[in-house]
Amino acid sequence: MQIDIIYTTITGNSETIVTALDDEFFKQGYEADIHEFEETELSDLNKSDIVVIVPYTYDKGTVPDESMDFFDDLNTADWSNKVCGVIGSGDKFYGKDYGKAVEKFADQVKKAGANLATAPVKIQLAIDDDDLPTIHKFVSELLAAKN
Ligand SMILES: Cc1cc2nc3c(=O)[nH]c(=O)nc-3n(C[C@H](O)[C@H](O)[C@H](O)COP(=O)(O)O)c2cc1C
Numbered sequence: 001m002q003i004d005i006i007y008t009t010i011t012g013n014s015e016t017i018v019t020a021l022d023d024e025f026f027k028q029g030y031e032a033d034i035h036e037f038e039e040t041e042l043s044d045l046n047k048s049d050i051v052v053i054v055p056y057t058y059d060k061g062t063v064p065d066e067s068m069d070f071f072d073d074l075n076t077a078d079w080s081n082k083v084c085g086v087i088g089s090g091d092k093f094y095g096k097d098y099g100k101a102v103e104k105f106a107d108q109v110k111k112a113g114a115n116l117a118t119a120p121v122k123i124q125l126a127i128d129d130d131d132l133p134t135i136h137k138f139v140s141e142l143l144a145a146k147n
Pocket residue numbers: 008009010011012013014015056057058059060061062089090091092094097098099100125126
């Protein structure tokens with residue numbers, strides 16, 4: 001099974017999410033490949049069975065700058081063979097814009113036909129121990145959808 005995690009980070013919080021995902025996939029018997037948005041073309045994911053997208057939210061609820069090309073390319077993608085999950089860091093301080101990039105990417109991958117097999121997740125800043133059951137459920141649901 002090919003599992004790919006795509007992320008970017010400015011201050012490191014998203015990296016804590018990626019590490020937690022990677023650890024959880026490993027615990028459940030799978031290895032994930034980790035990529036940054038800017039270094040990833042959609043065609044790199046042609047063989048991917050499960051794609052996890054990890055966007056932080058910026059500037060009034062926008063997706064990360066580094067992910068914009070990837071986001072736009074999804075407009076013309078066919079991801080109907082893929083199971084997908086979206087989980088991203090935000091800050092509740094931003095009120096109605098909290099974690100908006102997670103919602104935007106979730107809508108975008110659904111439009112591309114992906115099976116969004118687990119509910120999109122917003123993480124307050126960095127992962128802490130309280131988030132680990134959420135990560136467990138997220139990864140379990142992705143794997144169950146593909147197995
Ligand atoms: C200028 C600026 C604007 C931000 N705007 C939002 C926002 O609209 N919504 C939100 O949930 N978080 C917002 N954040 C918080 C970031 O999403 C949060 O700090 C996140 O953990 C950054 O991820 P990173 O550590 O992986 O770079 C903003 C942060 C900065 C510095």
